[in-house]
Amino acid sequence: MKIEVINIGSELIDGTRVNRNLSCIAEKLKGLDCEITRGIIVGDDEKEILEVLNDSFRRVKMIIITGGLGPTLDDVTKKAITKFFNRRMVVDNNNQALVPQASRILPNPKGTAPGLILEEKDKMLVALPGVPEELNYLLEEALIPYLKQKVRLSSMARRTFKIYGLTEVELSEKIRLILKRKGLRFSILPRQIEIALKIEAGGNEAVNLIQGAEEEIKRNLGDTIYGMEEETLEEVVGLLLSMEKKKISVAESCTAGLISHRLTNVAGSSQYFEGGVIVYSNKGKMDLLGLDEKLLKEQGAVSEETARAMAVGVKNLTGVDLGLAVTGIAGPGGEMTDKPIGLTFIALAKSKKTVVQKFQFQGERELIKLKASQAALNMVRLSLIKK
Amino acid sequence: MKIEVINIGSELIDGTRVNRNLSCIAEKLKGLDCEITRGIIVGDDEKEILEVLNDSFRRVKMIIITGGLGPTLDDVTKKAITKFFNRRMVVDNNNQALVPQASRILPNPKGTAPGLILEEKDKMLVALPGVPEELNYLLEEALIPYLKQKVRLSSMARRTFKIYGLTEVELSEKIRLILKRKGLRFSILPRQIEIALKIEAGGNEAVNLIQGAEEEIKRNLGDTIYGMEEETLEEVVGLLLSMEKKKISVAESCTAGLISHRLTNVAGSSQYFEGGVIVYSNKGKMDLLGLDEKLLKEQGAVSEETARAMAVGVKNLTGVDLGLAVTGIAGPGGEMTDKPIGLTFIALAKSKKTVVQKFQFQGERELIKLKASQAALNMVRLSLIKK
Numbered sequence: 126m127k128i129e130v131i132n133i134g135s136e137l138i139d140g141t142r143v144n145r146n147l148s149c150i151a152e153k154l155k156g157l158d159c160e161i162t163r164g165i166i167v168g169d170d171e172k173e174i175l176e177v178l179n180d181s182f183r184r185v186k187m188i189i190i191t192g193g194l195g196p197t198l199d200d201v202t203k204k205a206i207t208k209f210f211n212r213r214m215v216v217d218n219n220n221q222a223l224v225p226q227a228s229r230i231l232p233n234p235k236g237t238a239p240g241l242i243l244e245e246k247d248k249m250l251v252a253l254p255g256v257p258e259e260l261n262y263l264l265e266e267a268l269i270p271y272l273k274q275k276v277r278l279s280s281m282a283r284r285t286f287k288i289y290g291l292t293e294v295e296l297s298e299k300i301r302l303i304l305k306r307k308g309l310r311f312s313i314l315p316r317q318i319e320i321a322l323k324i325e326a327g328g329n330e331a332v333n334l335i336q337g338a339e340e341e342i343k344r345n346l347g348d349t350i351y352g353m354e355e356e357t358l359e360e361v362v363g364l365l366l367s368m369e370k371k372k373i374s375v376a377e378s379c380t381a382g383l384i385s386h387r388l389t390n391v392a393g394s395s396q397y398f399e400g401g402v403i404v405y406s407n408k409g410k411m412d413l414l415g416l417d418e419k420l421l422k423e424q425g426a427v428s429e430e431t432a433r434a435m436a437v438g439v440k441n442l443t444g445v446d447l448g449l450a451v452t453g454i455a456g457p458g459g460e461m462t463d464k465p466i467g468l469t470f471i472a473l474a475k476s477k478k479t480v481v482q483k484f485q486f487q488g489e490r491e492l493i494k495l496k497a498s499q500a501a502l503n504m505v506r507l508s509l510i511k512k
Numbered sequence: 513m514k515i516e517v518i519n520i521g522s523e524l525i526d527g528t529r530v531n532r533n534l535s536c537i538a539e540k541l542k543g544l545d546c547e548i549t550r551g552i553i554v555g556d557d558e559k560e561i562l563e564v565l566n567d568s569f570r571r572v573k574m575i576i577i578t579g580g581l582g583p584t585l586d587d588v589t590k591k592a593i594t595k596f597f598n599r600r601m602v603v604d605n606n607n608q609a610l611v612p613q614a615s616r617i618l619p620n621p622k623g624t625a626p627g628l629i630l631e632e633k634d635k636m637l638v639a640l641p642g643v644p645e646e647l648n649y650l651l652e653e654a655l656i657p658y659l660k661q662k663v664r665l666s667s668m669a670r671r672t673f674k675i676y677g678l679t680e681v682e683l684s685e686k687i688r689l690i691l692k693r694k695g696l697r698f699s700i701l702p703r704q705i706e707i708a709l710k711i712e713a714g715g716n717e718a719v720n721l722i723q724g725a726e727e728e729i730k731r732n733l734g735d736t737i738y739g740m741e742e743e744t745l746e747e748v749v750g751l752l753l754s755m756e757k758k759k760i761s762v763a764e765s766c767t768a769g770l771i772s773h774r775l776t777n778v779a780g781s782s783q784y785f786e787g788g789v790i791v792y793s794n795k796g797k798m799d800l801l802g803l804d805e806k807l808l809k810e811q812g813a814v815s816e817e818t819a820r821a822m823a824v825g826v827k828n829l830t831g832v833d834l835g836l837a838v839t840g841i842a843g844p845g846g847e848m849t850d851k852p853i854g855l856t857f858i859a860l861a862k863s864k865k866t867v868v869q870k871f872q873f874q875g876e877r878e879l880i881k882l883k884a885s886q887a888a889l890n891m892v893r894l895s896l897i898k899k
Contacts, residue, residue, distance in 0.1 A: 137535070137551070138548045140541075141535070141710075142701075143531075144534065144551075147531065148527050155527060161526070161561070164551075165551070165553075166553075173550070177550075232584065293624075294583060297571070312556065312586055313584050313586060317645065323520070334641070377835070381785075382768075382773040382776070382790070385764075388882075389769070392847065393792070395846075397790055398768075400789065400793060401769070401789070401790045402790070402802070404787050405776070412830070413787070413830075430805050456779070458779065492645070
C-alpha cells in the first residue's frame with residue numbers, strides 16, 4: 126500500500142524547525158506492507174491543505190497528516206479535513222475536543238488534541254498531532270496496532286552495510302552487477318566520512334535474494350565493510366579491543382580530543398580506553414610525551430617521525446598495548462610549502478612494531494579533523510582484524 | 513515570489529535520514545523577498561520527479577530541488593530535469609560533469625556534482641546537491657548572490673541571541689513584556705545545551721523596533737546571553753582568551769576530549785589552547801596529573817577535591833594561566849548510591865585561586881558529555897568577563 130505523508134506547520138517551511146515527523150513515521154511503519162511514496166510540507170493554511178489533500182488522494186488511498194490539530198487559531202488542519210470529507214464538527218465528550226463527525230478517535234494522554242482516523246469508501250486519512258512526543262505515542266499505541274489489522278505484514282528484507290575506504294564511484298563499480306539484480310532495490314548514501322549501502326527486497330523470495338546479495342557484496346568489498354546496520358566505527362573498534370583484551374591510549378595533535386571523544390561515546394569504553402594526551406604545541410609534545418627537540422626541529426611537528434614518536438610515547442606513558450597518534454594540519458592556517466593543509470600522519474604503536482600512514486585530507490578544519498579521526502580508528506580496526 | 517522546494521532521496525522518505533535541507537534553504541533565503549510555500553520529498557525515481565516538477569511549476573515559477581545530482585546509478589534528478597526542459601546532456605569540461613545543455617553551472621569545490629540553474633521563459637529551476645555541507649556552500653556562495661540580483665531585498669530586521677543558563681520558562685518570564693510589543697515577531701528555539709532567541713520585525717520601523725528590543729533584552733538577560741547570531745560558546749571563549757592573552761589547558765575525565773575538541777574547532781585556537789590530558793582511570797589521574805592515591809580513595813574520582821586537584825595538576829603540568837578540569841559519571845554504568853549518573857564536578861584553576869562547581873546533568877551518555885562540556889566552557893567565559 127502506498128502512503129503519502131503531509132506535515133502541516135508554518136515553522137516547518139520558514140526555516141524555524143527541521144521536520145522530523147516524516148522520518149519518524151517512516152521508521153515506525155517499517156515491517157508493515159506499505160511504502161511512503163511522497164512527503165509534503167505546507168504551512169497552516171486551510172486552502173493549501175485542502176488542495177494537497179485533493180491531489181494526494183488522486184495518487185494514493187492512504188494519507189497520514191500531522192500538525193495543526195490543536196485548539197489555537199493557527200491550527201487549521203482539523204477544519205480542512207472536516208471540510209474535505211463533507212462532515213460536521215461534533216463534540217467528543219471523552220476527549221473534550223471538537224472532532225469531525227464519525228471519525229475514530231485516538232486518545233492522546235500526552236497532549237490535548239486526540240488523533241483521528243477518517244475512512245470513506247477506499248480512502249483512509251489519519252490525522253496525528255505534530256508534537257514529536259505525542260506523535261510517537263499515538264503511532265506506537267494506536268495507529269500501528271490499528272494498521273496491523275488492515276495491512277499485511279511486510280515480507281521485506283533489508284540490510285545496511287557501513288563502508289569506509291572507497292569512493293562512491295569505486296563502490297558502485299565493485300558491486301554494479303549485484304545491484305542490477307532483478308527485484309533488488311538499493312541506495313548508496315555517502316556521508317562525510319563513510320558510505321552506507323542499503324539493499325532491500327520484497328515478496329516471497331526477499332530473504333533469499335538479500336542473503337545471496339549480502340554474501341557477494343561482502344566478498345567484493347572485503348574489509349572496507351566495517352560494520353552492519355547502525356554500527357559506528359568507534360563501536361566496532363571498541364568491540365574488537367574488548368575481544369582482544371587490549372587497552373588503547375591516544376596522543377592527539379590536530380584532532381585534539383576528537384578520537385578520545387568518539388571512543389568514549391561508547392558505553393563501557395573505560396574497559397579498553399585508558400586515556401590520552403592532547404599535545405597541540407611542540408612544548409607539549411616534548412614535556413608530556415618525551416619527544417626530542419632535535420627531531421621536532423629537523424622533521425617538523427607534522428611528520429612521519431613525530432607521529433611515530435608520539436604513538437610510542439603515549440603507549441609507554443600510559444602503559445597500554447596500543448598507542449595511537451595523529452599529527453596534521455587542520456587549517457586554515459599552518460600551511461607550509463612542502464606541507465599543505467590536510468596533510469596528516471597517523472601512527473599506531475603495537476607491542477612489537479609501530480606503523481605510520483600518511484594522508485592528505487580535503488575540506489574545512491572540522492571536516493579534516495573528522496576525516497583524520499575516522500582514518501585513525503580504521504587503522505586500529507584493520508590492525509586488530511589482520512593480526 | 514513563491515518557491516517550492518523539492519528534496520530528492522529515498523533515504524528521506526524511508527526513515528533513514530531526517531530531511532534538514534528544506535529548513536536549511538528556508539533559513540538562507542531569509543532577507544530575500546520570497547516565500548517557500550510547499551516542501552515535497554520523493555525518492556530517487558525519475559517518473560515521480562518529473563510528475564512533481566510538472567505539478568509544482570503549475571503553482572509557482574521557481575523551484576529549488578536538492579539531491580540526486582551525483583554520478584551513481586541511483587542519482588536520477590539530473591536526468592529528470594534534463595528531460596523536463598527537453599534538453600540534451602553535454603559535458604562541462606571545467607567541472608568534469610555531465611550537465612543539461614545551456615544551464616548555468618554553480619561550481620562545487622566541496623564535492624563532485626556542481627549545482628545547476630535552468631531558466632526558460634518565466635520558469636526557474638535551481639538544482640543543488642543534497643549533501644548538507646555542499647548545499648550550504650552553494651547556497652551561500654552561488655545561489656543567494658545570484659538571487660539578490662533577481663529578487664528584491666526585504667526590509668526585515670532581525671537579531672538572534674544565544675543563551676545559556678536559563679530554562680525556556682525562565683527565559684519567557686524575563687522578557688514576556690518585550691515580546692508582546694506590537695510588530696515584533698519572535699521564536700524561542702531550545703537546543704540541547706542552549707537556547708536561541710530570535711526576534712524579527714518588518715516595515716519602516718523595523719530597525720528601530722529591533723534595536724530597542726535588543727537593548728532591553730540584553731538588560732534583562734545579562735550574562736546569560738553568551739553571544740549573538742551564529743556565535744558558538746567555544747568561539748566566544750576563544751575570543752576572550754585571546755583578548756586577555758591567556759592560555760588554557762584541559763584535564764578531562766568524563767568528557768574525554770570533547771572540550772578540547774570543541775575549543776580546537778575554532779581556527780587559530782593554538783594561540784590560546786595549549787593542550788590537555790584525558791585521564792579516564794585513577795591510574796591516569798595519578799601518573800599524568802600527580803593526584804594523590806589517598807585523595808582518590810577517600811573522596812572518589814568524582815568529587816570536588818579530585819576536580820580541584822586535576823585542574824591545578826594540568827595547569828602546572830603544561831605551564832599555562834588557566835587549568836580546566838571535568839570529572840563526572842556519564843553513565844549508563846558507574847552509578848553509586850551517593851553519586852548518581854550525571855553528577856559532575858568542574859574546576860577552573862587560575863593564578864591565585866581555584867573554583868569548583870557541582871552539577872547534576874540529565875540525559876543519555878552523549879548528552880551528559882555535551883552538557884558537561886558546555887557548563888565547563890561557560891565557567892571559563894564567566895571567569896574571563898567577571899575578573
